[in-house]
Amino acid sequence: MYLNPGEEYSITEVANRIGASVKSVHQEVTRLVASGLLADRKVGTSRLVRAVEDSPLTRPLTDLLAVTYGPLPVLTRALRGIDGIEQAFIYGSWAARYNGEPGTVPADVDVLVIGDVDPDELDDRAREAEAVLRREVNIRRLRPATWKRQEDPFVVTVRSRPLVALHLIPEGSAA
Template sequence: MTLAILFSRTRAEIFRLLFEDPARESHLRDLAREAGLSPAALQRELTSLAGSGLILSRRDGNRHYFKANTAHPWYADLHGLVSKTTGIVPALKNVLVPLDGIEFAFIFGSIAAGHASTSSDVDLLILGSIGLRKLTPALRGLSQTFSRELNPYCMTTEEWRRKRRENDAFAARVTREPKFWLKGDADVFDSMGF
């Protein structure tokens, strides 16, 4: 089951981003970038959720920040639901961020698109000098913990650029699909023509 079964994609993304980590407070534009949604669509939903008390909002100059309201009676239930449906994302970040040789890493496929089940495999694109020999042992524990098959696709940034130049079908599909970023910056990735 995914959050998208119960909520609109916008609301599901808000819950995923804000209820996974109770200490997280995020600016509207950061949330929009991570969710892959327009700030205007996100703003409408955030305003509605803030009105219900599920999230808290505050202004700091021009910036508008949001966070989960941990005192709300539904917080524990929503946090549990998010953890069960999206817990692999923060776990992957914890494993991948410290590893050397990774410039960019993201989840693509059904999980990023919002229509995965708890048994869906996890498609990862890893760009950098790291190889499967070093990456596989780091991911093995997560695969067992979350009972999900992890499918890492590793290549150098030059290999990826070549695939993009040659209009490789896999590269074209991954480029246009939604992504959950694990390591690296989406804006840098986009600006470099990846």
Template sequence: MTFRINRRYLQLMRSNAPALLPVLRSRLQAGILATLLLSPDMELSLTDLAKRVDGSMGGVHNEVERLEQAGILTSRQVGRTRLVRAGASALVEPLTRLIELAFGPQQVVAEEFGGLQGVAEILIYGSWAARLHGEPGAEPRDIDVMVVASTEQSADRADVYAAADRAEKRLAKAVNPTVVSAKRWATQSQDDALLQEISTRPVVKIPLAATENEA
């Protein structure tokens, strides 16, 4: 499944070491690796890659050059267009796993939760969302997911917990789902401490799978 990474997420990748994986040289590098390694079948021109990661052509070109020299990325020329994709180096598999553990919750949650029936909205909140938005701190030990059900009874909780279990196995982190109704989320009563906290902190909105009518 190819996943289009959130633009806000990529804007945070342009400079400085990313808070989620500070061993990487820059947020731009992290954005390029997350875009291409987490979607290994994707092949992008430098122009399209620069748009995806919201970086300059020069900066993207330099990062691609370094990564291609290491075999982490590979490219081919089609006319005047240089197309880039994940490489075949022995480094790619373990690096992809690191990238998935650090930046993958957005993709994994989308894949495991995005197709649930009766769901109006899905959000990641808590420490992982805060780190993605650039807040410093310790490595997130778990992933907090809020599933907003279309009605009180529309989302099957068994399906939600099954999706959380699948995501946990892929991410090697606890995935904690919370199911609330769309009415409760829209109201956000002052007496509802959890929703008040979520609404005032960084969140990452997860795209829902297209319905048959939308496809």
């Protein structure tokens, strides 16, 4: 919920997404509502819950979850091991928020892959990441020569804004 503030979820929806029983989720939601971390409301027989957005804990919790479960680790796992990737970055509004620029929670994640990579494989990996992140993932591929060209308008724009590198070398490998 903290990765998607402003969105509401039913208890059943939360249980299904995290693979827990409805009873367990109901108990935990009750505790989190009592502690002020979640807000709830009834709509018919459903109990809808959402993150409390005006708490002093909201930003730190969102940041922690973004680092541990957000686009950075999800996309790193999704792209790791694909042949031909030389570098990969998250750019755009998500990278700006990650680097502390204020603004609304991004609706999508923009990813730049530098290398000679099969675009169909990148599309497949983007769809997999979207299923986990529950937001659109746009992967743009550039050939290494294009990334090196300082006069390319797209490259100039992307390089002038925050970038978050995806470290795709498996842990324990020599780089």
